Amino acid sequence: MIKYGRNKLCHCGSGKKYKKCCMHKDQQQPSQEVPREVLEYFSKKRAEEEYMKQAGIHIHYVTPIMFQGKKVFALGNKVYAKVNPNETFHTFLIQILKETIGHDWFRVQATLQTRERHFISVCLEKLGEWIDLNQKTAIHDQRGVWSAMPDGYGKSLLLLAFDVCSLIHKQKLPQTLLDRLKTREHYQGARYEIAIAAIFARLDCDIEWTDENSKSKHCEFVATHRGTGAVLAVEAKSKKRSGVLHEGGSQQSFEKLYSARVIKRLFRKALEQNPKDVPFAVFIDVNTPPTPDFVDNEIQWINEAQSIVDRKLKNLAPEEYPLNAIFFTNYSYHYQTENEAEQGEVCGKVVEHPKFPPPSPEFFGYLRGALTHYGFVPNLDIDEGIKKPSQGNQPFIK
Numbered sequence: 001m002i003k004y005g006r007n008k009l010c011h012c013g014s015g016k017k018y019k020k021c022c023m024h025k026d027q028q029q030p031s032q033e034v035p036r037e038v039l040e041y042f043s044k045k046r047a048e049e050e051y052m053k054q055a056g057i058h059i060h061y062v063t064p065i066m067f068q069g070k071k072v073f074a075l076g077n078k079v080y081a082k083v084n085p086n087e088t089f090h091t092f093l094i095q096i097l098k099e100t101i102g103h104d105w106f107r108v109q110a111t112l113q114t115r116e117r118h119f120i121s122v123c124l125e126k127l128g129e130w131i132d133l134n135q136k137t138a139i140h141d142q143r144g145v146w147s148a149m150p151d152g153y154g155k156s157l158l159l160l161a162f163d164v165c166s167l168i169h170k171q172k173l174p175q176t177l178l179d180r181l182k183t184r185e186h187y188q189g190a191r192y193e194i195a196i197a198a199i200f201a202r203l204d205c206d207i208e209w210t211d212e213n214s215k216s217k218h219c220e221f222v223a224t225h226r227g228t229g230a231v232l233a234v235e236a237k238s239k240k241r242s243g244v245l246h247e248g249g250s251q252q253s254f255e256k257l258y259s260a261r262v263i264k265r266l267f268r269k270a271l272e273q274n275p276k277d278v279p280f281a282v283f284i285d286v287n288t289p290p291t292p293d294f295v296d297n298e299i300q301w302i303n304e305a306q307s308i309v310d311r312k313l314k315n316l317a318p319e320e321y322p323l324n325a326i327f328f329t330n331y332s333y334h335y336q337t338e339n340e341a342e343q344g345e346v347c348g349k350v351v352e353h354p355k356f357p358p359p360s361p362e363f364f365g366y367l368r369g370a371l372t373h374y375g376f377v378p379n380l381d382i383d384e385g386i387k388k389p390s391q392g393n394q395p396f397i398k
Contacts, residue, residue: 056370097161126153152336163198192238228360238285
């Protein structure tokens with residue numbers, strides 16, 4: 001509060017001295033000190049925002065509210081009212097995924113034999129089995145809500161739902177991409193594009209998808225970070241494996257999955273999509289079983305990936321660098337099937353002096369955090385705060 005001298009002219013403009021005018025009235029005003037409860041509330045909110053940013057979530061997801069005994073969610077420009085009051089954010093995301101893909105599509109899938117069904121449909125069926133198994137032994141709260149660690153099928157479905165809903169939230173989910181996602185032969189590539197695009201969307205980037213019908217070489221999309229103005233063209237590729245995610249043949253042994261030639265070939269193809277007029281980043285998923293018991297320098301595919309990039313850039317001058325950054329991921333929850341889901345793996349390299357430097361170097365710091373914490377899905381609820389994300393597993397809420 002501003003303090004006025006007793007003998008100074010009053011702040012109200014009456015021309016009288018303050019002591020003969022408004023001093024007595026001001027002293028009768030209630031204290032302007034902020035209540036402790038208000039300070040604690042905003043302190044909690046700031047902490048929650050920081051936790052979300054650590055996980056690469058810079059955009060705002062609206063906390064649901066109760067209205068006339070029902071829960072109300074908001075996503076993008078749409079409000080979802082009359083939701084079951086026990087519905088959690090996680091199960092809400094999966095419901096939106098089912099609506100977006102289409103209930104008729106799921107009904108048709110359910111009539112097919114398992115080997116002919118789409119992986120998304122299989123995950124949904126396995127989720128139902130997981131729920132039946134875990135809800136009997138889980139501890140329920142007073143609302144009947146329970147939690148348990150997800151298996152590979154459940155985590156795959158939840159992450160797809162979160163990625164799709166993130167693009168819906170930013171109104172950047174093209175129908176052509178959704179159609180590819182629903183097709184067995186195009187699912188893997190479309191799924192990884194959605195994952196990378198959702199990561200940029202959650203970093204609060206505007207996304208412009210390139211023309212898929214163009215015959216010329218082109219990247220997947222161009223992202224513009226709203227906070228820093230950084231512009232980045234993005235290319236995303238996922239390695240296909242025999243017997244995995246609708247690919248024909250039998251699944252290879254663990255040892256044969258590692259191949260430097262495979263990573264090198266994907267890297268070379270990705271570089272061909274460089275638009276050559278803006279900063280450019282490449283994302284490659286190696287699609288191999290996770291190795292959670294090893295540190296980064298003991299994981300074979302990481303060593304191979306780093307070696308390939310180093311050899312590619314070794315003899316180039318900065319103005320010849322073909323890209324700004326390369327990230328290799330291993331978001332392979334589909335290998336974990338009915339086992340408890342393990343955290344994904346990631347490594348990468350940011351070129352120090354590229355031909356097209358990004359406007360804001362700290363953007364890659366945000367991006368690294370988002371890639372590292374991929375797999376974290378917040379549980380937004382009316383009475384609960386946001387749990388601090390970590391690199392470990394997050395409970396799947398039913």
